[in-house]
Amino acid sequence: MQVRLEQVTKTFAGSKNTQATAVKELDVTIASGKLVGLLGPSGCGKSTTLFMIAGIHDVSEGHIYFGDHDVTALPSDKRGVGIVFQNYALYPHLTVWDNIAFPLLNAKEMKKRLKQRFAELSPPMANFKAYIQRLVEEAAKLVELTAYLDRKPAELSGGQQQRVAIARAIVKNPSILLLDEPLSNLDARLRVQTRDEIKRIQKQTGITTVFVTHDQDEALSICDEVIILKDGVLQQQGPPQEVYDHPANQFVAEFLGSPQINLVGGSIKANKLYLGNEEWFALPESLSDQPVNIGVRYENIRPDRENRKQAFEATVTSIARTGGTSTVQVRLADGQPMRLHRDSDDVLQEGDRVRLYARPRTVYIFNAEGEKILQC
Numbered sequence: 001m002q003v004r005l006e007q008v009t010k011t012f013a014g015s016k017n018t019q020a021t022a023v024k025e026l027d028v029t030i031a032s033g034k035l036v037g038l039l040g041p042s043g044c045g046k047s048t049t050l051f052m053i054a055g056i057h058d059v060s061e062g063h064i065y066f067g068d069h070d071v072t073a074l075p076s077d078k079r080g081v082g083i084v085f086q087n088y089a090l091y092p093h094l095t096v097w098d099n100i101a102f103p104l105l106n107a108k109e110m111k112k113r114l115k116q117r118f119a120e121l122s123p124p125m126a127n128f129k130a131y132i133q134r135l136v137e138e139a140a141k142l143v144e145l146t147a148y149l150d151r152k153p154a155e156l157s158g159g160q161q162q163r164v165a166i167a168r169a170i171v172k173n174p175s176i177l178l179l180d181e182p183l184s185n186l187d188a189r190l191r192v193q194t195r196d197e198i199k200r201i202q203k204q205t206g207i208t209t210v211f212v213t214h215d216q217d218e219a220l221s222i223c224d225e226v227i228i229l230k231d232g233v234l235q236q237q238g239p240p241q242e243v244y245d246h247p248a249n250q251f252v253a254e255f256l257g258s259p260q261i262n263l264v265g266g267s268i269k270a271n272k273l274y275l276g277n278e279e280w281f282a283l284p285e286s287l288s289d290q291p292v293n294i295g296v297r298y299e300n301i302r303p304d305r306e307n308r309k310q311a312f313e314a315t316v317t318s319i320a321r322t323g324g325t326s327t328v329q330v331r332l333a334d335g336q337p338m339r340l341h342r343d344s345d346d347v348l349q350e351g352d353r354v355r356l357y358a359r360p361r362t363v364y365i366f367n368a369e370g371e372k373i374l375q376c
């Protein structure tokens with residue numbers, strides 16, 4: 001099911017008649033069957049957006065469509081969405097089986113839909129209870145918890161509890177699955193494992209899934225597309241690698257990538273790019289003189305061994321070796337730092353003067369407003 005937000009704005013009433021805009025004129029389309037990450041720093045409006053799609057929050061302005069159907073005014077229980085929260089929200093006194101079956105047995109709207117699905121089964125089943133049993137077993141199998149159906153949540157690991165929550169959302173056969181920071185309560189190892197599980201489950205079911213996270217690594221590694229927000233405003237949407245390689249602005253360039261992108265102050269003068277105070281190269285197109293920030297990712301900076309014209313000089317200030325690679329910190333002539341990655345057996349030493357270059361098309365030039373004015 002495709003999800004489309006059209007000019008969606010959400011304002012919350014604050015104290016003393018003030019209003020806070022959490023999401024502003026958001027226009028995004030989430031393609032059917034995709035896993036899409038809603039990404040941005042704390043407070044950028046990710047959860048508010050998710051809750052508006054879920055129908056938990058009303059929209060202040062704009063419209064939300066599921067396929068061609070305008071669901072803006074539709075209550076949450078009629079939208080056919082499954083939601084997974086960061087804190088799992090399982091019932092501690094119920095077994096895994098009962099937790100998964102809970103929405104099937106206790107939500108009025110759901111039961112009505114389920115009875116209808118039961119009546120339309122082909123081949124038909126004689127017994128409604130057996131049908132519920134089958135749905136719960138299928139959901140448990142999907143999240144690989146078949147062996148744990150009799151346990152209580154406290155007898156499961158955090159990752160397993162989160163899988164119960166996912167099964168409970170999926171058992172309703174939702175047309176859209178909404179995940180709000182589903183991994184943030186898990187330790188680092190379980191986080192990686194569970195995020196891969198989410199990807200597998202999403203691919204297996206083909207349910208359109210929106211995944212909220214503030215962790216760019218998480219989003220880049222499993223999502224088909226990312227939507228990046230800042231202060232409730234859309235910054236960029238696209239496949240992770242494309243957004244990483246072609247950030248729309250300085251905010252996106254800084255937000256994506258770890259370690260963070262190198263950003264160095266410079267300027268454009270007479271169509272030449274200055275890195276700090278040093279002339280670097282002639283620009284391929286004409287731009288007005290102005291101060292700029294220059295962004296280059298660490299993996300795109302290389303030592304120049306061929307006397308390239310577009311190289312620049314720097315001094316190695318420190319080398320941190322971690323396993324197979326080292327992070328090399330350098331200083332430009334005017335003292336600005338940069339970082340690059342090398343193989344650990346590289347011969348660079350602290351104090352060395354080095355010539356470096358950036359791979360073509362990997363230099364981003366941002367103006368004083370943080371807009372990208374050129375990538376070359």
Ligand SMILES: Nc1ncnc2c1ncn2[C@@H]1O[C@H](COP(=O)(O)OP(=O)(O)OP(=O)(O)O)[C@@H](O)[C@H]1O
Nearest residue numbers: 012020021022041042043044045046047048049214
């Ligand atoms: N119920 C509310 N009443 C008033 N303001 C709210 C409410 N919910 C959210 N906000 C405000 O709206 C903005 C966006 O909040 P939201 O929770 O959507 O951000 P987020 O990106 O999900 O952040 P986090 O990663 O910290 O969860 C924040 O400034 C927040 O304080």
